Amino acid sequence: MVKLFNKAPKRRNNFIKRPALYKDRSAAFGARRQEGWKPLRLDRRLAFITFAFVLFGLIFTYSSSAFDSTSFFKRQLLFDIMGVAAALFLSQTYDKLQKLKIFSPMNLMYATWVLLIIVLFTRTQANVHRWIDFGFFKLQPSEIAKVTLVIYVADYLDNVSGRLAKNWKLLIKPMAVAGFTLLLILAEKDIGTPTLMGAVFVFMLLVAGAKLKHLAVPAVAVSPLIIHQLLFVPYRRERIFSFLNPFEKAGSSGYQLVQSFLAVGSGGWFGKGLGNSELKLEYLPAAHTDFIFSIMCEELGLLRVVVILAFFCWLLIRGISLARVAKTTFHSLVIFGLTITICMQAFFNMAMAVGLLPTKGIALPFFSYGGSSVIMTLVMMGIILNMAAVDNTQNNLREDITNYKNRNK
Numbered sequence: 001m002v003k004l005f006n007k008a009p010k011r012r013n014n015f016i017k018r019p020a021l022y023k024d025r026s027a028a029f030g031a032r033r034q035e036g037w038k039p040l041r042l043d044r045r046l047a048f049i050t051f052a053f054v055l056f057g058l059i060f061t062y063s064s065s066a067f068d069s070t071s072f073f074k075r076q077l078l079f080d081i082m083g084v085a086a087a088l089f090l091s092q093t094y095d096k097l098q099k100l101k102i103f104s105p106m107n108l109m110y111a112t113w114v115l116l117i118i119v120l121f122t123r124t125q126a127n128v129h130r131w132i133d134f135g136f137f138k139l140q141p142s143e144i145a146k147v148t149l150v151i152y153v154a155d156y157l158d159n160v161s162g163r164l165a166k167n168w169k170l171l172i173k174p175m176a177v178a179g180f181t182l183l184l185i186l187a188e189k190d191i192g193t194p195t196l197m198g199a200v201f202v203f204m205l206l207v208a209g210a211k212l213k214h215l216a217v218p219a220v221a222v223s224p225l226i227i228h229q230l231l232f233v234p235y236r237r238e239r240i241f242s243f244l245n246p247f248e249k250a251g252s253s254g255y256q257l258v259q260s261f262l263a264v265g266s267g268g269w270f271g272k273g274l275g276n277s278e279l280k281l282e283y284l285p286a287a288h289t290d291f292i293f294s295i296m297c298e299e300l301g302l303l304r305v306v307v308i309l310a311f312f313c314w315l316l317i318r319g320i321s322l323a324r325v326a327k328t329t330f331h332s333l334v335i336f337g338l339t340i341t342i343c344m345q346a347f348f349n350m351a352m353a354v355g356l357l358p359t360k361g362i363a364l365p366f367f368s369y370g371g372s373s374v375i376m377t378l379v380m381m382g383i384i385l386n387m388a389a390v391d392n393t394q395n396n397l398r399e400d401i402t403n404y405k406n407r408n409k
Contacts, residue, residue: 076369109148147376147379200341262279266279270303279294279295322387323336342365
């Protein structure tokens with residue numbers, strides 16, 4: 001019960017005083033600042049999903065690395081600690097950091113382009129240019145690009161909100177920025193990330209109100225480049241053919257996929273038991289990175305792996321739900337973009353492991369061994385948690401004000 005009057009000498013008043021906390025929003029926020037900093041209340045379901053993924057990711061990193069389990073596990077544990085720390089920090093502060101000029105979306109894109117250009121001049125690792133080697137840590141700029149591109153596109157679409165459907169020219173700038181970014185990643189001999197982020201970019205445009213007919217012309221313009229990369233680059237063409245008939249080339253380009261089939265199929269319904277995979281014993285290459293899902297299928301079996309798939313579906317549904325109730329277009333698009341980036345990458349990896357897509361170096365978020373991938377995935381979750389928490393705090397403040405007004409009618 002709110003106390004409206006103080007005990008004081010009676011005097012005639014024709015109005016009812018409201019507590020200072022509810023006079024206006026600025027006064028409310030001022031009062032809260034005087035009370036001291038309070039942590040934002042994070043979405044419990046998203047936090048639980050994140051914790052579960054980190055925990056099970058560590059378990060399967062240990063289990064899938066056959067001969068050097070402790071080394072990979074210790075490094076992955078360090079990466080997870082760094083990622084969780086970054087996620088917790090951003091979950092409380094990202095709404096304030098984004099207001100600083102140095103962290104403006106365009107400045108983030110400039111920094112990303114610098115890193116993507118630098119990596120092209122580094123020494124090749126596995127015949128590709130993807131990592132900047134700092135000795136103790138290998139930075140993969142394309143993982144950073146996943147986050148910064150989503151933030152930039154969301155910011156731009158927020159500024160032109162409601163005008164995309166009427167003016168197709170507004171699509172030129174984001175398409176140019178996205179196109180340049182994806183071409184730099186493609187120059188690293190990485191076609192998986194540009195494919196993933198290109199799909200995310202298109203989905204964000206459609207959600208923001210762009211029409212399919214406006215996207216048709218750019219799609220036709222890009223199609224020759226896609227066809228060239230798939231059919232006229234020898235090793236990619238070989239992957240396509242081995243994907244169509246892997247057992248015909250089981251001793252060469254189809255070897256990885258055939259071994260993945262054996263791992264998935266031999267797990268049966270209930271699996272061989274945690275740590276009992278046989279295919280990880282140097283039969284299946286990249287068992288702890290790109291093909292960790294195959295080892296999970298072998299050790300857990302179909303029924304238990306479905307639980308992992310269900311968790312990714314839960315993350316997708318929860319993220320989209322939070323995007324729908326977000327209070328600004330920017331928050332809505334960032335939550336949506338980052339959520340489908342994580343979930344589409346997971347589904348791409350799983351589909352590759354079971355032969356629904358050609359083999360490609362796409363990590364399974366939270367699970368595959370790797371510093372940049374794990375840390376940036378947790379950074380995405382931190383940003384999503386922050387935006388959801390900020391919107392929830394604003395909702396609670398409005399409800400407090402509304403409830404007070406209702407009580408005093």
